[in-house]
Each structure stands twice: as C-alpha cells, then as structure tokens.
Amino acid sequence: MTDTLTLNGQRLRIPVLATGATSLMKQLSDDNIPFEQLASVIEQFPSISMRLIALANSAWSGSSVEVTSVMDACTRLGFNVVRSTSIALVVSAPFDPHRCPAFQPVRYWQDSMLIAEAAFGLTPEDGMPSPLCSQTMRTLGLLHNLGLLWLADSMPQETQAALLLSSADDSLSVSEALIETCGFDYCTVAEALCNEWQLPDAMSRVLAHQNTPAYKAQHWQGTELLRISKQLIRTLGTATPESLAQIETDTLSIEFATLRAEYRRLEQLQPRINDLASSLFLN
Template sequence: MPEHARPQDLQPLRPTLRDRVPVLPPGAPYLLRALHEDLPFNEIARAIERVPSVAGRLLALANSAWSSPISPVTSLEAACSRLGLRVVRTASIALAVAQPFNPARCPAFDAAAFWISALLNAEAANALAQRIQRDEVSTARTAALLSNLGLLWLAEALPRETGAALEATHDGPPGSLDRHLEALCGLGYIEASAQLAEAWNLPEVLQEAIASQQRADAQASVLAQLVSAATSMRATLQRDSGWTEDLRLLRLGLDPAAQQAAFAQLKFAQVRTVELAETLFAGH
C-alpha cells in the first residue's frame, strides 16, 4: 500500500463513490438494451435517435475523414449503413456511457488513451469470440468495451486519489494500477466497473463478465474468461510485445496457433481502431 494511504482513510470513500453513480442520459438505457440485441439498421437508428448527442456524433463520424464518404451523409439510417453495424454498436455504446463523466477533473487521466484501450479491448474480444463463441461476438465486444469503465468513474469521482495511482503506475506491470487504486480509493477500477454495470442494470451476462474478469478461472463463465484474455491481449499489443500462449484460452479450446491468429487480427485492426477512438473522443 502506498505510504500516504492509511486503511482507516479509505473507509469513507466507498459510500462517497456510491453516492456519485452517474446517471445515463435519457434514452441511453433503452439504447444499450437495443444494441445488445440483433436488430436491423432501421430499428437501431430509431433507438439511437432517442439519444440526440449520440446520433449527432455518429452523423459526424460518418462524414469524417475516418469514414471518407463520397457524398455527404445526411440521415442517421444512412450513417448506420455507411459505418457498418459493428462500428455503430461500438461507437454508440462508447458515446452513450462516456456522456455522464467529466474525467477532466483528473489531470493525470488521459481520456484518449483510455478510449483507445477500450476500443482495442472490444476488437480483441471480437477476434477471440469469432473463434470461441461465434454466437456471442456482439456480447463479448460490449463486455470488453465496458470492462474498464470504472476507471473513468474513479477519475471523475476521486480525481486526487486516481491521479496519484495513475502517476505511480505509469510504466508499471499489468495489474499494478488496479492494486494502487484499491489502496488509494478503496476499490480498483475492475470492481468500480462491476458496480457501474449493476447500478445501470446492464444485462446480467454483461454484469457477470465484467465483475468476474479479474478472477476468470475455470469456474468463471466462458464470456468472463474471454474478456479477461482479451484485455491481456490488448495490453500485450500496446506494450509492443509478442503473444505467448494463454492458459485461459487453452481451457476454452483455442490452441496456440489460433491464439496467434487472433492476435494478428487484433494487430491488423490496431491503426484503424486508434484512429476511430481519436476521431470520436479527440477534445472530449
């Protein structure tokens, strides 16, 4: 535990954090449920229309240099068709859940880096789910996208403590940030993510995967193990390291060659995903 943090000092922080659960914008809960289901473009567009801020940002994305349309995209349904269902789902969820937060209160928090990692988590889960649970690809992407959302919450609600943890673990080993947050904030970002998922009444399958990702042993659900492995794969990519076989994925039937293929798929998507995150969240 960091020297300046005393266990007795942490006790008030948990109830303080519970009192600061951000409220999703009107229409966002319906949108999140709709995006969790397999719906056609026109119904997804109608769900997105309930959250005008998300609708506007998607239209902007469809007309951006990232999308490079031949002619202006002027309707939300056309934007959804232009961007494709996978991008629409991922971008809409990210934009909807980001809206209630103001992480600028924590100067050490890098919002662009956070969303790059979150979108890469989703891409890693996509690559793995295609090989392990093809019927749950969309769910796996969403769970991985939201798996670290608690860090965004901590940055806003406890900016001083979160900033100290971020600065202390800038180049630290995997898992060190969560441990420092536990010491300074009373809970880590994984537990905070689970609390948000529960408070927002996300589908139970997402709640379980987010809550269990840290202890994703053989008793955890397939989705929780997949999300846990996806975040590790993303971290390996961002460290510019080579992938080594993962026990969680071996348990799920993914042999070393298939794991390398999934990692190669993630690496191929990296530049495009980083550009998407920067387009969506630059200056926000």
C-alpha cells in the first residue's frame, strides 16, 4: 500500500488501520458471531478493550457493579453497543479531524450511530443480497460519512470551506459543497479508501453510490436503505405521519407501519446514542 493517493489532482495521505482492523470489522458485521467469539476478537485490540471496560464502568452504563474483563463489558453493554463502539473506535483512530475546526466529531458520530441504528432496524428480512445483512448495514451506517472524516484530516482547509458553505446555505448539501472546494465528494473518497483498506466490494459499492438515487447496479439495495435511513434520521423530533409517508420505501417493500415503528424506536434511542458519542469522542 502506498502512503498517498491522488484524486482529481489532489494528493491525500492514506490513513493506516491497526493490524487486524479490517478483519475485526468483517467479524463484527457477522449476524451469527457467537458472544464468546465477539469478546475474543475485541480482546486482540487493547485500546478498544480498555475503552469498552471504561464505558461499562461509567455512569452511562447505569450500573454500580465493577467490570474488569472484556467479556463482562460485552455482557453489560450488549451486542449492538459493543459492535458500534468497536467499529467507531477502530475507524476513527488513524484520523485527526481536529485539523478542520468546523468538523464536529461528536456530532459526526451521533449522526453516524443513529443512521447505523436506522439501517440495522430497517433491513428487510427478504430481498437484500446476502452480503448486506442487518449487521453489515449497521456498519455501513457507521461508515456512511467516512470520506468526510478522511477529508477533514487530509484536506482540512478545503473541507473547512465546504462545511462553512453548507452551513450558510441550507440548499447546499455537504456533498455538493465538497465538490466545489475539493473537486469530489465524500462518496468518491470513501470508495477509494475502502479499496485501499481492502473492505468487501459490497461495502465499497454502497458507500460510493449512496447519494446516487438512480443507481440500480449490484448491491443497489444497500444504497437505497442508506438513503431511507438518512432521511428518517433527518426527521427525528419533527416528523408527522404525513411527513413520514413522504419517505419512499416501496423499492425495498418496507411498510409504513415498520417505518413509523422504527421512527419511534429511534426517538427513544436518540438521547442515549448522543450521550454515548459524547462519552467516546468529546475530547
């Protein structure tokens, strides 16, 4: 692997994941991984193990019983929290987004974790290609904005300008603003990074085409599910039955009752997820 990658004439430093991190993400995306194996895999990453044990002993977990092992931490926190937290920690480690003052790490991970929950909860039991199980969709939700994280580190000035442009103009998306200032959006960058990190092709395709509504090639179901999940998260706290009905879900045969139930679940989860992201990335 080279140290840099050139995109549209721009040279970006390629962040290096910890040894075994790609394998960790693949195993954490397995719906059928046994609980003991989950703990065993995480134990190979001391920094993640320590953060999970600390989280299990924090006020956030709401228990007074001391936790001293990864297995006990996994039991206390639960499958979904352990998976999301572990992936977020291993992915964020090689980046320094503080180089871009307009980038807000806590807000970034709050949105990513909520979209991950939505993608997980809305994954249909039938109709999705085999690589795109509910846990893989959770991972894709966490990584959907991965390119922005990389750009905040590798092209901080251009990313700063894009974030300020988008903030000043509600009609201008971050993706569109990045094209103006960098020459490409976070989807293009995410695809390149997935290839460098040798992540599965399904993940690369979904991240690359998540903002392309007309995309109907391989694994289009994942891009469609990410689109629906992002729309749903944008409505949290303000949605009405009428506004939820405007979210197009027919392509994946997601019933309105399912969408509404997921919205209510996410509303209840939002404060806890926001607190989780704050406890992990507020520094």
